[in-house]
Structure formats: structure tokens, C-alpha cells
Amino acid sequence: xxxxxKNFELYSGGTPSLRGTLAKIFILGLVDAGVGFVLMIxxxxxxxxxxxxxxxxxxxxxxxxxxxxxxxxxxxxPGVMLLxxxxxxxxxxxxxxxxxxxxxxxxxxxxxxxxxxxxxxVEPIEGAAEYEIKVxxxxxxxxxxxxxxxxxxxxxxxxEDYAKHPWREITTADGLVVDGSGYPTSLxxxxxxxxxxxxxxDPGVTTMKIPLGPNLDTDGFIATADAFFAQQNRFxxxxxxxxxxxTRLIDNKVFPADDSSxxxxxxxxxxxxxxxxxxxxxxxxxxxxxxxxxxRGPLSGIILxxxxxxxxxxxxxxVLGLTLALIFNDERIRGLKIYRAIFxxxxxxxxxxxxxxxxxxxxxxxxxxxxxxLGFMGSEHRIPWLEQQGPARAxxxxxxxxxxxxxxxxxxTGALQAIPNDLTEAAGIDGASxxxxxxxxxxxxxxxxxxxxLIASFAYNFNNFGAVYLLTGGGPFLNPxxxxxxxxxxxxxxxxxxxxxxxxxxxxxxLASAFSVLIFILIGSISFFSFKRTKGLEELTQ
Amino acid sequence: MTTLQARHxxxxxxxxxxxxxxxxxxHLLALVVIAYATFPLVYILSTSLTDMGGIENxxxxxxxxxxxYTDLLTSPDYPFLKWMTNTVTLAGITAIISVFISxxxxxxxxxxxxxxxxxxxxxxxxxxxxxxxxxLTAVYGILSKLTDYVPAIGLGTKAGLxxxxxxxSLGGGTYLMYGFFNTVPRELDEAAKIDGATHTQIYFQIxxxxxxxxxAVMALLSFIGTFGDYVLASIVFNTxxxxxxxxxxNLLLAxxxxxxxxxFAAGAVMSSLPIVVLFVSLQKYITNGLTGGAVKG
Numbered sequence: 001x002x003x004x005x006k007n008f009e010l011y012s013g014g015t016p017s018l019r020g021t022l023a024k025i026f027i028l029g030l031v032d033a034g035v036g037f038v039l040m041i042x043x044x045x046x047x048x049x050x051x052x053x054x055x056x057x058x059x060x061x062x063x064x065x066x067x068x069x070x071x072x073x074x075x076x077x078p079g080v081m082l083l084x085x086x087x088x089x090x091x092x093x094x095x096x097x098x099x100x101x102x103x104x105x106x107x108x109x110x111x112x113x114x115x116x117x118x119x120x121x122v123e124p125i126e127g128a129a130e131y132e133i134k135v136x137x138x139x140x141x142x143x144x145x146x147x148x149x150x151x152x153x154x155x156x157x158x159x160e161d162y163a164k165h166p167w168r169e170i171t172t173a174d175g176l177v178v179d180g181s182g183y184p185t186s187l188x189x190x191x192x193x194x195x196x197x198x199x200x201x202d203p204g205v206t207t208m209k210i211p212l213g214p215n216l217d218t219d220g221f222i223a224t225a226d227a228f229f230a231q232q233n234r235f236x237x238x239x240x241x242x243x244x245x246x247t248r249l250i251d252n253k254v255f256p257a258d259d260s261s262x263x264x265x266x267x268x269x270x271x272x273x274x275x276x277x278x279x280x281x282x283x284x285x286x287x288x289x290x291x292x293x294x295x296r297g298p299l300s301g302i303i304l305x306x307x308x309x310x311x312x313x314x315x316x317x318x319v320l321g322l323t324l325a326l327i328f329n330d331e332r333i334r335g336l337k338i339y340r341a342i343f344x345x346x347x348x349x350x351x352x353x354x355x356x357x358x359x360x361x362x363x364x365x366x367x368x369x370x371x372x373x374l375g376f377m378g379s380e381h382r383i384p385w386l387e388q389q390g391p392a393r394a395x396x397x398x399x400x401x402x403x404x405x406x407x408x409x410x411x412x413t414g415a416l417q418a419i420p421n422d423l424t425e426a427a428g429i430d431g432a433s434x435x436x437x438x439x440x441x442x443x444x445x446x447x448x449x450x451x452x453x454l455i456a457s458f459a460y461n462f463n464n465f466g467a468v469y470l471l472t473g474g475g476p477f478l479n480p481x482x483x484x485x486x487x488x489x490x491x492x493x494x495x496x497x498x499x500x501x502x503x504x505x506x507x508x509x510x511l512a513s514a515f516s517v518l519i520f521i522l523i524g525s526i527s528f529f530s531f532k533r534t535k536g537l538e539e540l541t542q
Numbered sequence: 543m544t545t546l547q548a549r550h551x552x553x554x555x556x557x558x559x560x561x562x563x564x565x566x567x568x569h570l571l572a573l574v575v576i577a578y579a580t581f582p583l584v585y586i587l588s589t590s591l592t593d594m595g596g597i598e599n600x601x602x603x604x605x606x607x608x609x610x611y612t613d614l615l616t617s618p619d620y621p622f623l624k625w626m627t628n629t630v631t632l633a634g635i636t637a638i639i640s641v642f643i644s645x646x647x648x649x650x651x652x653x654x655x656x657x658x659x660x661x662x663x664x665x666x667x668x669x670x671x672x673x674x675x676x677x678l679t680a681v682y683g684i685l686s687k688l689t690d691y692v693p694a695i696g697l698g699t700k701a702g703l704x705x706x707x708x709x710x711s712l713g714g715g716t717y718l719m720y721g722f723f724n725t726v727p728r729e730l731d732e733a734a735k736i737d738g739a740t741h742t743q744i745y746f747q748i749x750x751x752x753x754x755x756x757x758a759v760m761a762l763l764s765f766i767g768t769f770g771d772y773v774l775a776s777i778v779f780n781t782x783x784x785x786x787x788x789x790x791x792n793l794l795l796a797x798x799x800x801x802x803x804x805x806f807a808a809g810a811v812m813s814s815l816p817i818v819v820l821f822v823s824l825q826k827y828i829t830n831g832l833t834g835g836a837v838k839g
Contacts, residue, residue, distance in 0.1 A: 011741040075650035086709020090677035341822045348821035350770040353810045516676035
């Protein structure tokens with residue numbers, strides 16, 4: 001408690017400079033003005049919920065910075081807010097998604113799915129009229145179709161809003177002028193649109209549906225594919241709002257909305273449309289991960305390889321980096337600084353470029369490694385680097401070694417330099433050999449201080465998406481019998497990425513989110529417990 | 543220079559052998575390491591100077607053409623300079639703001655005592671372990687909502703992407719800087735306090751100045767990190783003009799894979815050169831920046 005009081009006194013009081021106060025007021029004013037502007041837009045768009053939320057957050061920010069005291073909040077607020085918006089929220093959102101069937105097939109809400117299903121299935125009404133149309137604009141700005149019925153030579157007009165511009169017949173009495181063959185050339189009160197203007201119509205003439213009666217769903221509508229000809233169409237499925245079901249007009253089958261599968265599905269399990277909506281599915285994504293035999297087979301191999309990959313990446317980079325650091329921590333070497341600067345070049349080269357460069361060099365036929373390096377050594381044999389499991393995994397590890405050893409070299413050098421000289425000198429005077437000094441004094445000290453970084457490096461490599469994905473794409477894909485697409489160098493994160501975003505299998509965000517929650521728990525607890533055993537967390541929790 | 547060589551002048555044969563046993567072999571080893579560390583870079587530089595276009599570059603510097611560079615710089619399909627400007631803007635702004643905000647938070651964690659400090663620090667590290675690539679759906683969701691509400695920071699805007707980068711980079715940056723702030727002696731704060739300094743004066747005029755080199759290194763590392771991002775940039779932007787170097791060069795390599803290889807090589811050389819130069823010139827501070835925080839001697 002005494003410590004806290006002392007601390008409080010240390011950073012409170014003092015005379016704020018005029019410049020500082022002005023700067024604070026200026027920045028806060030800028031923020032408030034910006035938010036005020038956004039709030040006006042939001043109110044204009046009637047997004048009241050978000051506007052109120054934003055307003056409250058801004059009030060909170062003002063309170064934090066204008067009140068006396070509350071120092072920690074003043075320093076933490078910007079970081080914490082960004083962290084909540086883009087990290088904490090992402091974690092929570094993924095957690096929520098993992099309990100839903102969100103994915104390519106279940107992309108939105110029930111209403112959105114309903115709309116999409118209806119729009120996706122449209123059929124022409126058999127034997128109904130066809131029109132040649134002109135696109136025109138009414139005095140109120142509405143875009144209308146002016147249609148000449150090709151069978152009867154009667155002219156009709158109407159717009160999307162049936163209440164204002166119902167589809168109706170018009171004659172010369174309404175101010176219609178037609179040419180010799182009966183085509184309309186002008187009409188009082190409307191302007192004919194030019195081709196350019198038609199192209200500019202938002203959202204597009206071809207998506208317009210001009211209702212034939214007050215009920216778009218049952219009465220049918222006029223639609224055009226090319227802005228020249230139009231047909232009378234109807235939706236293939238009719239929605240029954242009371243029973244929440246769809247009726248397919250072609251065979252009058254009824255498909256009730258099934259809120260457990262997120263599809264319109266009848267008793268026989270027949271699905272009306274591939275388009276579904278998002279529903280909560282409980283633990284089923286998690287059950288799938290642990291129970292689905294299609295997944296379980298490749299998954300166990302992938303998990304094992306993920307651990308091996310992360311371990312060997314840390315181990316190999318650390319051993320190489322440490323060895324170099326020990327050898328080159330020697331002031332007698334001329335040009336040491338230049339050596340060090342060149343050693344860390346791979347770290348300076350943007351990692352995505354490195355991955356591509358190595359991918360090119362590993363090419364079996366024309367790659368630099370097979371042709372020039374191995375060829376130079378007299379080997380005619382071409383190693384199928386990225387085409388077979390063993391070589392591909394070796395390639396991934398070799399690339400990652402090259403990418404990672406400079407970092408280890410840097411931190412080992414730094415840590416070595418932090419070991420007090422008198423310690424090693426004393427040991428030298430006592431007659432310890434250089435190797436013994438390394439083994440008994442330097443290494444233990446290094447390991448203690450570097451352990452947290454090694455753990456962090458393990459965690460990083462466990463999810464090192466780029467190192468695998470940019471080099472091999474997770475491939476080669478050697479087993480076409482698998483139901484899921486699992487490659488020979490896939491680590492968990494690349495495998496799950498493909499589940500989440502690949503087109504071929506149909507993106508399944510729900511399943512991918514369940515995976516990411518599990519990966520998070522796994523790597524989080526591994527790190528937590530290893531931190532706990534090292535000095536790193538001790539310091540942290542003092 | 544070294545007392546060792548003065549004591550054992552190289553003119554004596556035994557001295558040379560001794561010198562080699564102790565120091566000389568390290569030069570030989572250094573050459574091997576240099577070859578290992580740089581051969582992919584030398585390879586890509588040499589490839590960028592060939593005129594074949596594909597990956598068939600078997601002898602280093604067998605050719606010397608600048609065609610790939612001029613092609614890339616004048617290509618209407620691949621606006622490389624535009625990509626560079628986009629990337630530098632994005633990465634630069636992100637680096638500056640993220641360092642500033644991380645340093646604020648690190649000061650609070652290092653100097654102030656408040657409820658939730660320890661769990662806060664721990665949470666900061668652990669939240670970084672969430673596989674952020676898999677949070678893409680959520681990030682996309684946030685941005686497309688923002689597109690509806692405030693288009694200026696929504697999809698397809700640099701501001702929106704910068705916000706996302708900031709959210710992602712804060713945890714690690716804060717933690718590294720927290721360690722470094724701890725190495726700045728508290729007595730300095732106390733002395734300043736006696737002179738009547740407020741907390742902002744202590745922070746801006748004493749601590750920030752002392753750790754300025756570390757701030758530069760943090761900014762550089764953040765810059766490189768943002769520079770190398772492919773995934774986020776590829777979902778946020780969808781016209782060639784908006785692309786970053788990472789997304790653009792990937793476009794260059796898109797199928798068939800090695801057709802534009804030499805042009806890609808030229809792009810790789812041009813885009814990485816500034817970073818490599820900066821990095822090497824800041825090398826001394828980088829060692830301190832990475833270890834000073836986490837490692838305490």
C-alpha cells in the first residue's frame with residue numbers, strides 16, 4: 001500500500017505547462033469534432049444504436065482525459081480501445097461463430113436468405129405477354145418501363161413501386177405518341193433515357209422487378225435481361241409468412257423453414273435451395289472436429305507435424321543463432337560489425353518475399369538449388385523438393401531456418417553482452433576452459449533470460465501461416481481419397497485457413513472458428529504454463 | 543586494436559598459427575555464414591538482371607539487363623510505384639501510431655500501479671496467441687459494417703486497414719517496450735518530480751527521449767511487419783491501384799507461376815532495398831531493442 005501512495009505522489013501534481021494543456025484541449029477537441037461529424041452522418045442514416053454507442057464511448061474518453069487523477073486510464077485508453085475493437089472483439093466474435101453454421105451456404109440472416117432464395121429462382125409465366133421496352137424516367141425520378149406488348153400492340157407503363165406507378169395500359173389519350181409501326185416515341189410527363197443513362201441506373205435495369213399487381217410474390221412481375229425486351233415472370237417459390245414455409249410452384253411441394261439446419265427442408269430431407277441462413281448449432285462444430293472420421297484421419301497427422309514444425313523451427317534457429325553468437329561475440333575479430341550486419345540480412349528481407357524466392361529456388365526442374373547448388377556439387381539427381389512429403393517438409397524447415405536464425409543470433413548476442421564480464425573472467429582465472437565457461441556459466445544464464453522469447457517463438461511458429469502457405473500452400477496434396485483437402489506440409493493454421501476460405505469445399509466459417517478457438521486455448525495454455533515455469537512470468541507478476 | 547596481436551606479431555610463424563586458431567578461423571566461418579545468409583538475396587538480385595523472364599537462372603550474374611526493372615516500372619497492368627506508395631503510406635502511418643500508443647501503454651504498465659496491472663500484462667501476451675488469420679471473418683465483418691456507417695474507414699480504405707493493423711500490433715509492441723521502460727531508472731522520474739515536472743513532462747521529456755532509439759527500432763519492426771502483410775491487405779483492397787506490394791507482387795506470380803519470375807525479382811529487389819538499408823544501419827539499436835526489454839542483465 002505504501003508503494004502505491006508513493007507512486008501516486010510521484011506522478012501527480014507538478015504544474016502543467018500551458019503548451020501541454022493547450023495541446024490536450026486541441027486534440028480532444030479534434031476528436032470530439034470528428035465524432036460529432038460521424039454522429040451527424042449516422043443520424044442521417046438512422047443508425048441510432050451505433051450512434052449512441054459511439055457517443056457514449058466519446059463521453060467516456062472526454063471524462064478520462066478531463067478529470068483529475070486516473071492516470072493509468074489516460075495512458076491506456078487509446079491502446080485498450082483499439083485492442084478491444086480489433087482483437088478482443090475478434091476473439092469473442094470467433095467464439096460466437098464457432099457455435100453457428102456460418103459459412104458460404106449460411107451467409108446471412110433468415111430475411112436475407114429468404115430474399116436471396118426468391119431472387120435466385122425466377123421463371124417466365126407460360127403463355128404470358130412479352131414486351132419491347134423503353135426505359136423512362138417519371139417526373140418524381142422513378143425509373144419506369146414503357147412496354148409495347150408484341151402480340152396485342154398495346155402499350156403499358158409501370159415502375160417498381162406499385163402504389164405510385166402501377167403497371168397499366170396507356171393510350172394516345174394519356175399523351176402517348178407512337179410511330180408508324182406502333183413503337184412509342186414520346187410520352188408526356190416522362191423522359192426517355194439514353195443508352196448511357198440506362199447504364200447509369202442504380203442498382204441496374206436488369207435487376208428491376210415491375211410488379212403486375214399489388215403483391216409481387218404472387219402476382220408476378222416484368223423483368224428484362226437486356227433493357228430491350230421484357231417478360232412477365234414469377235418467383236418459382238412462394239413464401240408463406242404465417243407457416244414460415246416455401247411452396248415450390250412447379251410441383252406444389254411445401255418446404256418449411258428448418259431452424260436446426262438453417263435450410264428450407266421438407267420431411268424427406270429434401271432441401272429447397274442451397275442458400276441457407278445462419279442458425280446456432282450448439283457444439284456440433286466441435287463435435288465434428290473430434291468425431292468426424294473424414295477430419296480425424298488427416299487431423300492427427302497435421303497436429304503432430306504442427307508440433308514438430310514449431311519445435312524444429314525454434315530448435316534449429318536457436319542452435320544456429322546461439323552458436324554464431326557465441327563464436328562471434330569476440331571483439332578481436334576485425335570487421336565484426338560488418339559481419340553482424342550481413343548475418344541478419346534475412347531478417348531484414350520482407351518475409352513474404354523470402355518465401356516466394358525460396359519457392360522459386362526449390363523448383364524441381366529449373367530451381368537454383370537443384371540445378372546450380374546440387375548440380376555444382378556433381379549431383380545429377382533432382383530432389384522433388386515441393387512434390388513429395390519428406391523433401392517438402394525439409395524445404396519448409398530449411399526455409400524457416402534461414403528466415404529465423406538471424407533473430408536468434410540477435411537476441412543471443414544481446415543476452416551474451418548482458419552477462420557481466422567479471423563472471424567469465426573469474427572463471428577463466430580459476431582455470432576453466434572456454435568450453436566449460438560456455439557450458440556452465442553462459443548457457444544457463446542465457447537460457448534463463450531467453451526462455452520467454454523461446455516460448456513466444458514456439459507460439460509464433462505454431463501459427464506461422466506465411467512460412468508454410470506462401471512456400472507450399474500446404475501442399476503437395478498427395479492423397480486424393482481424402483474428403484478434406486489436407487496437404488503434406490499443412491500445419492493446423494493453413495489447414496483451417498483452407499476450411500474457412502477455400503472455394504472448393506465451400507467456406508465453413510463456423511467450423512474454422514471452432515478450430516481457431518481450440519488452437520487459441522491450446523497454444524495459450526502451453527505458453528501460459530511454460531511462462532509460469534520461467535523467470536519471465538515471475539518478473540511479470542512481481 | 544588487440545593486445546593479443548601486439549604480443550604475438552604475425553611475422554613469427556607460431557604467431558600466425560596461434561592467431562588462426564584463435565581468431566582467423568572465425569573469418570573463414572564468417573564467409574561461410576555470409577554465403578548462406580545472402581545466397582537467396584544474391585540469387586534474386588541476379589535473376590532480376592536476366593532477360594529470360596522465367597526461373598531458369600542457373601549461373602549468378604551471367605547476364606546484366608535492366609529490362610525487368612523498366613518493364614515493371616512502366617507496366618500498365620502492374621502499377622508498381624503505386625503499390626510502393628500505398629505500402630509505404632500504410633506501413634509508415636501504422637508504425638508511427640502504433641509505437642506512440644504502445645509507448646503510452648507501456649509507460650502505464652511500467653511506472654504506474656493500478657488494479658489489474660498484472661492480469662492486464664498477461665492478457666496482453668495471451669491475446670496475441672489467437673490465430674489472427676482465422677479472425678479474418680470477424681475483421682471483414684467489422685470493416686463491412688463500418689463501410690455502412692462511416693465509409694471513410696470501411697472496406698477499401700487505408701484508414702480502415704491501418705486501424706486493423708494497429709489493433710493487432712499493440713500487444714507485442716507494448717510488451718517489448720514495457721521491458722525496456724523498466725530499465726530506465728525510476729530515480730530519474732523522482733529527480734524530475736522534485737523539479738516540479740508533471741507526469742506528461744516526465745513521460746515526454748525524459749523517458750521517451752531516453753528510449754528514442756528503441757522507439758525507432760520498434761517503428762522499423764512494425765514497418766517491416768506491415769510491409770509483409772499479404773492476407774489482410776488482400777481482403778480489404780480489390781482494385782489493382784489500391785494494392786500493396788505484397789498483394790501486387792503476388793498478382794505478378796499468379797498463374798502460370800513462373801512466367802513473370804524475373805519481373806517479380808526486380809520488384810522484390812526494389813521494394814526490399816530501402817528496408818534492408820534502414821535495417822542494417824539501425825542494426826546496433828535493433829540488438830538492444832529486441833533484447834533490452836525481455837532480457838535483463
